[in-house]
Amino acid sequence: MPDKKDDVYGDHISHQFNDEMMALKTEFLKMGGLVESQVDRAIHALVDNDSNLADEVRATDKKVDQMEMDLDEEATLILARRQPTARDLRLVVSVIKMVSDLERVGDEAKKIAKFAIKLSEEGQAPRGYVEVRHIGNHVLAMLHDALDAFARLDAEQALRIMREDKRVDEEYQAATRTLLTFMMEDTRNISRCMSVMWILRALERVGDHACNIAENVIFMVKGEDVRHTPVEEAEKVVGR
């Protein structure tokens, strides 16, 4: 049996460990909040033709990149010092993966901001803004819900996000078809419509990343890898 001194020491270690895990979660959610706002502001910059806001989004991406590197370092330090196992280990490994998703969401926001600037110089695109707004709101909601599912380790909510991803893909396909028709009607629209195409593509990718985060939440909670699994299979995993 450990003596009193050991006990106190053990408590102290586990206390520190819990604090570090909590800090990792908090920092991850902070990064999530930042990239969420980056996507939101990039869409506003485009729709409101506001190139100053677009410039701000591009500049803020440096902060997103720094957060990625800090979080990776923090997670690696926890692995080295605390050697977590089971559910704690799954959480740290998942954070390492999801951080890279958040960084890519930040990149997509930067890309949208770049095209917002291009379009404000060339003159706004004649069509596609309704679709950008619509798909933009949809994927922003997914991203928000995915971060929320992570905060509460809610596998049911994560499952709902996996289901949404299919709908976004359908909306995206419909939107690109509409834009293609419009490009064919008048060649003067082509260059600007192409910019909107890239923006829609970026938004669709944001939805994919939200979905990746959701899959990681299910892995953290259930210990099963539901990537590359049909939603019906994932439902069985979550239902267990």
Add this chain to the structure above:
Amino acid sequence: MPDKKDDVYGDHISHQFNDEMMALKTEFLKMGGLVESQVDRAIHALVDNDSNLADEVRATDKKVDQMEMDLDEEATLILARRQPTARDLRLVVSVIKMVSDLERVGDEAKKIAKFAIKLSEEGQAPRGYVEVRHIGNHVLAMLHDALDAFARLDAEQALRIMREDKRVDEEYQAATRTLLTFMMEDTRNISRCMSVMWILRALERVGDHACNIAENVIFMVKGEDVRHTPVEEAEKVVGR
């Protein structure tokens, strides 16, 4: 001092650990070889108008996905059982990240195969194949070199890949400009040229993933995170 028995036991453990690390590297390189061939075959399917080959590429993506899940599980088990530190820990964490890059390269190959099928149905695109071949060869060489740099933990070679990425971006920009002009010349080309646009985009992404792998190699060897760092800075890190 440990007695003889401990020593033998320690040797045994470290032997097993080395075997597991080696197996992780080997499996990763196997997955790398597979996605390399997936991209190569997808390009051939497109250029040779071979939709059977494109179908094969799409079917093989399931194998890529399975390898991703297996490698992630293997890496997580090593973390749980062996609790590696320092350079070993960096290798395991890097593998977890790079596996996700390889899986995405596989997705890009699948996407190219999808468009190869679409184009073989619609009639081949009138332009852009030279560019696809050229950029395709370029990013395939980058991917190959990145995997080779990982196999030999060669930071100098990794640095060369980071430099190549800029050139691919320039080639990609030039190719999309050419295609855009061609779309404007004749609206009947638009739909097929769009397919080629998406293919070029997929190839450019393959280059990005090769670059991510290269950055991870530098991190493994030098212990410094050179993502989001200008190449000149990365050069200093590698030169140390």
